[in-house]
Amino acid sequence: MQCPKCHAPMHTYNRNGVQIEQCAGCRGIFLDYGELEALSRLESQWMQQPPPPPAPQAYPAAPAWGAPHQGHHGHHQSHHGHHGHHRSFGHMLFSS
């Protein structure tokens, strides 16, 4: 196929499943019937994607002698169980 504008040869590319002809000379692009709509649809789908979830909060730095922790699975799960079951900790918080 030749470019309708400059008559240089056109090459076929695949972009997200849409066939696109691009001219090797003037870089112009030729779309078949329905392909512009297909690209627009892809674009709007991309726009509507929810933002990526925030990265889980990193476990704060801890010394080597510290207690083993749930670490990479995040501390939200451990928020209540982690220290809540240490009932005696409440007393320790208030004493020298």
Added chain:
Amino acid sequence: MTTPLLGRLAALAAAPAPPGSPAGAPDTAPEVLADRPDGTVVRRGRTVAKAHAPDGDPHELAARLRIAAHPLLHGILLPPLPVTAPDGLLALTGDGRALTRWPYGSPVPPDDPDAAPWEDAARLLARLHTTDPGQLPGPVPPMRGPAKAARALARLRAAPVPADGPRAAPGPPPAAAAAVERAWSLLPPWARGEAPPPRAATLCHGDLHLGQLVRHPAPDGRWLLIDIDDLGLGDGAWDLARPAAWFATGLLDPGIWTRFLAAYRAAGGPAVRPAGDPWPDLEIPARALTVQTAALAVAKAAGAARRLDEAEQAMVDACARMVPPPRQLAPAGPVVG
């Protein structure tokens, strides 16, 4: 009010308010807030009176009281009330025990660590640590944190049955006592109170925990630090080290530790580097506070012939995991700055 000391404190707490202060509450019944060997506190309305530890140095305590009363510490430390005695801010009992007077402040509610004023505590410490000691009435005594850690070890060693005693006998479990002693031996001399600290230019509280914060005026004034018995020059990281140790041992929620540390840094606290891993600065003081807490726990459990509870065991377990600290964390000699 049974003992002469409690009677004396009740009378001191009932002494008339100084001129210019709000009218004192009508005479209310005295209430004993604390009665321990290292301190007895009696409240009467808006005033409390405290008998300090019998073995304290009254001259150092007087210096600490002058600091707490200094305008630079306004909004950071609860200021003492004058004592109606020639000594000014403190009086001495016949046997040489120091007595002081303070306004009453509301303590942190004891049942909900999550609701405790962690950020306020961090900001107060940052302000304390950025106070210029050169502007204070001197000489400013040393911070007593390392000395208290050494005292905790002495108490462990004096517990009812020696650590190497018969297994069947009540007393410190030999494994727990040995783990604490070993962790203690790994600390540099300054952290054991045997040498001057490498960083000693910071005004420190010296014994921070949630019992050292009150709202004044009660019940909803601003948070202030109380208990100046260990106040003095030292490494400010010592004041962060107890929360750091609670976090490291798995007792304090990581989110609370993160909030506390972030608030301290945001307020310009100088004891840890402003960003990144704070543990190079915290490592030694946090180890020392872990060992101190474990030593007291083992000694108390032995004295009461009971097993260690979960939190106490977590402290001992952390001691057992300690290996010699990295070399650069144990400086060879004092550095001024």
